[in-house]
Amino acid sequence: MKLQTKEKFAFLQLAQHLARVDGEYGNKEQDVIDEYCVEMGIDKPRVFNEEDFNLDDILSAFKTTKSKKIVILELMILVHIDDKYDNKEHELTQKIVDYFKINEKDLKYFSYWGKAVSSLYEQGKLFIED
Numbered sequence: 001m002k003l004q005t006k007e008k009f010a011f012l013q014l015a016q017h018l019a020r021v022d023g024e025y026g027n028k029e030q031d032v033i034d035e036y037c038v039e040m041g042i043d044k045p046r047v048f049n050e051e052d053f054n055l056d057d058i059l060s061a062f063k064t065t066k067s068k069k070i071v072i073l074e075l076m077i078l079v080h081i082d083d084k085y086d087n088k089e090h091e092l093t094q095k096i097v098d099y100f101k102i103n104e105k106d107l108k109y110f111s112y113w114g115k116a117v118s119s120l121y122e123q124g125k126l127f128i129e130d
Contacts, residue, residue, distance in 0.1 A: 001040065003067055008040045010061035011071055015078055016048040017055075018093070022086035032078050032121070055092075059099045068100040072107070076114020077121065085111075 003011060015036060019029040037044045062068050075096070079089045097107050 002070055003040065006061050007067050007071075008042055010058045011074070012036065012040070012042070012045060013048070013053060014055075014058050014071065014096075015075065016045070017050070017053050017058075018075055018089060019078055020048070020050065021088045021092050022084070023088075024082070024084075024086075026082060028081045028122075029078060031125075032081050032118075036074065055095065056099075059096065062100070068102065069106075069110075072097060072100065072102060072110050073113060076110050077118045078114075080111070080115040080118040081121070 012033070015033055019025050019033060034044055062071055072093075075093065079085050079093060093107075097104075102110075
């Protein structure tokens with residue numbers, strides 16, 4: 001909810017692209033993206049068109065350091081949700097942090113945080129399953 005409206009839609013595009021970049025888009029990624037939509041108060045997208053995706057255009061929507069850090073933190077949950085941090089996911093994440101000028105040390109901490117949160121998210125789902 002801390003992102004501006006334009007940033008929310010840009011973030012959703014970025015998350016969907018990242019979730020698909022490794023060629024394995026599963027239920028766990030979809031669940032996280034659905035949660036992002038709920039958190040941001042926006043409708044779930046029906047279709048993501050990879051051909052219309054332009055990384056530089058999407059990244060240019062994020063103007064503040066705070067919004068850039070929110071994006072990276074949330075994306076770290078997404079990349080760790082399936083317990084695989086694929087090379088393609090890593091390469092895309094690196095492009096994003098380079099564009100945002102986030103240093104490697106911060107990325108490392110953000111990644112640790114995302115891994116912990118994704119684990120807690122999965123545990124929470126198990127606790128409430130029928």
